[in-house]
Amino acid sequence: MSDKNYTYLIEEIEKLKFHNQTLLTLLGNLQPDAMENTTIHETVILFDLSKSDLRGLKDLIINYDHNRFAFEQKALLINPVFSKDNLLFIVNSFVSSEILTTFGNEILNDYEVKTE
Structure with missing residues (x-):
């Protein structure tokens, strides 16, 4: 693959990330209640997380x-x-997406109890 093609693909990926984030922001502004239970898929887009980020965080949560x-x-x-x-x-x-629910609730409970 030439440098020109590689650069073009990177630029297109960045555009797609931007549009996804913009769309989620717009939806959040139009329906703020819907963003209270954000799924992990929406969160991945919001924070631009990689597979290795998610794997590392999943292991940390577990x-x-x-x-x-x-x-x-x-x-x-x-x-x-x-x-x-x-x-x-x-x-x-993760909890809203019903993934790692037990582990996630344990963490959230620790933060809720200790921040009061």
């Missing part, structure tokens, strides 16, 4: 040991976008 600080630090090592608020949003998206 192996959660109730140490919130370590959980947040390990998540940041996977991807800097995994700040505390974003991390909780993503964990909630």
Whole structure:
């Protein structure tokens, strides 16, 4: 593949990502209630997550040991976008999608109880 074709494909992928994010933002503005239960698929688009990001986060969620600080630090090592608020949003998206529900609810409960 030539550099020109490669560059063209990268540009097209970036356009698609932008349009997906714009569409989700528009839907969120039109129906804010619908964005309260964001699916993991929508979250992947919002945060532009890779397969390795998701695998790493999934493993981190499954192996959660109730140490919130370590959980947040390990998540940041996977991807800097995994700040505390974003991390909780993503964990909630797993739960909303009925994926890792037990593990996700355990994490969300720890944060809910300890933030009060």
